Amino acid sequence: MRNPSNNSPELSAEKRGELLDFLRKEAHVKKTWINTQGKPVSDVIAALWCFNRDSDGNRPKNIQGLSSFKNALRIIYENLLIIKFMNTQNLEFLQSNLKYFGFGDKLNEALEKNISDQQKEFQLKLEIPHFNNKMDYTLHFKKSDSTDMYFFNRYDAAIQNDKSELNKNQTFYINKGNGVTAKEAYNLLEGRSVFRNLINRNGNPYSAWLKIDFENKDDKGNHKLKQFSEQYGYDLEKTLSNFPIKEMGSEEQKLMLISSLKKGNVQQVTMERDGSQSKYFIEAVPQYKNINVYDPKMNMVKRQTVQKENSIIEQSTGQKTAAKKEQKQDVDDSGPKKKQTRKKKLSV
Structure with missing residues (x-):
């Protein structure tokens, strides 16, 4: 200079x-x-x-x-x-990050003050209501050891319900500006699945459905995440085509519906059967390669009662074919012993 x-x-x-x-x-x-x-x-x-x-x-x-x-x-x-x-530049980037992750601009003033005070690390808290529940978020920021730059590393999300036994919490990590949004965190804590573009440890991108495993925790006390990658074979669009969903008839509405379901939302749809239309709510269930269907009062509906007839037949045929393959595999695996028994029956 x-x-x-x-x-x-x-x-x-x-x-x-x-x-x-x-x-x-x-x-x-x-x-x-x-x-x-x-x-x-x-x-x-x-x-x-x-x-x-x-x-x-x-x-x-x-x-x-x-x-x-x-x-x-x-x-x-x-x-x-x-x-x-x-x-x-760092402050503007972080503020933009908060907006992208769904935290809005309510934390901007507090964020600027903490950075101005040169805190080594600090946390910001935010509460967001969701229907009858509310979400408490604690965002963690840390200053670089070598520069004055601050980084948004992770946030803690806790869902507060009327019934304390339904309260859950989870820490979500931010990797190079990529991670689960505030609304997706809510959906995950509600038990639903979210489709995300992720980055593995080697820095390579990949896509997968995420679902919180509430039965198991990692060494840090955080719930483990189940992942269902594209190789798992869940085709959401194909699954939706098995149901008489009116929105699937419009390319624009179809894309909006699929996008919403991938974020883990419960989405309202219209189903047409026998000339009449009815409202339902649906959610993606990648683990079982299907969707859940609810009536307007959020009571579970049997899929077979609203599914297209031809898709039920195809599904039934597929299950029978799979069962036959399984039986054939059992016979093949049993080896010579099975063949010997069959010969005896034929001779009689």
């Missing part, structure tokens, strides 16, 4: 005060990035007092080293502009 000329105009009182406040904060957290002309932060701050004026507008007397710090002041100020620019 170039050194400003000794003939450069003096900084305004506002800029001097801004710089002084900044350096005080840096000294308070024992920063060592400023070492101008062999002077530590504390000495530079002491010298900067010479740029403040008293209530009468006069500068303090007996100032030492004023001339030697004029250039230092401008160099530091240019560094300050760079740091402030980086911090602003």
